[in-house]
Amino acid sequence: EIVLTQSPDTLSLSPGERATLSCRASQSVSSTYLAWYQQKPGQAPRLLIYGASSRATGIPDRFSGSGSGTDFTLTISRLEPEDFAVYYCQQFVSSRYTFGQGTKLEIK
């Protein structure tokens, strides 16, 4: 099973700042099969990024994804108030899909 470790667990920033979230895999993951999701309290997760760097439909361009192999990054260029939420990375390489434990992005 591929383990995804996200860091940090909690990130405290202010609106307008840049957020950098990390996702590290225990073994190599093809970029095609790495996705990022956003989840707000009481809501289902929403797809942000697929294929490591492609934005899903309707996702603002302040969200970007990058990385390859075992290290992937989600960047939010300028935080808006609605961006404070929990973010998860996820892999589809192995037949047992796995999620990272999540990074909570909170208002400082």
Add this chain to the structure above:
Amino acid sequence: QVQLVESGGGLVKPGGSLRLSCAASGFTFSDYYMSWIRQAPGKGLEWVSYISSSGTTINYADSVKGRFTISRDNAKKSLYLQMNSLRAEDTAVYYCAKEVNSFDPWGQGTLVTVSS
């Protein structure tokens, strides 16, 4: 638009059974893999099971293998999860999701509570 609606959650005693359903609309259901994902209260996301478009390929997380059964009815555009021998640790919101190298969209979820 693409929509997934789960149903069938509720309160069940340990050792009991429950069947979840997911009704799909707005896309050609029979063309896509589908998955169940769950989230225990206050915890992260855990993938539970997937099923191929035709239903011939199925996989489960180790935590539910042998107890849960995923199935689909393409004519009814519906996905199912039969959950047997339920345990307290199966308490979670269960989501269904359409899969194409990512989960999109997700349903709103249905809560399963396993408690005596």
